[in-house]
Amino acid sequence: MTTFDKREEGFERKFALDEEQKFKAEARRNRLLGLWVAEKLGLSGDAASAYAKEVIAAEFEEAGDAEVVRKVSRDLAAKGAAITEAQIRVKMDELMAQAAAQVKAGT
Template sequence: MNTFDKREEGFEKKFALDEEQKFKAEARRNRLLGLWAAEKLGITGDAATAYAKEVVAADFEEAGDNDVLHKVLRDLTAKGNAVTERDVRTKMDELLAQAVAQVKAGT
């Protein structure tokens, strides 16, 4: 194996690791978002955990995170919470930063 092949293999491994961490951070963000929304919905305990799992599962409906955004927004507004798409998107951004830090720290 020559130097070029080793560098290429190194780049491929780094890319795979980065993608794995991105996936984990987005899943954690979705779980945190689900817990945040559950609190706003008045859901606690095991029901809040179950709701957070529903939010995580919603991410597999279509590409991107609009499916998660729309699920949470739809659920919140259906229960009379005055939130906008921008409010939920802002919370998603905040929670993604938190999730990335947690994944990098291994917590």
């Protein structure tokens, strides 16, 4: 194996690790968002955990944040909560930083 091959293999491993951590951080962010929204909806305990799982699953319906934002926006609107999409996206950014730190720390 040449030095170039070893470097390429190293870059590929780093890319795969980065993508895995990004995936884990996004899933954790969605869970945290789900718990935050559940609180706004008056849910607690098992109901809040179940709702958080629904939010995580929403991202798998359509890649990216759009479906997650739509889901929580609809749910909040149905309960009469006055939280805008912009506020949801700001919260998602805050939670992404928190989730990324947790994933990096291994917690």
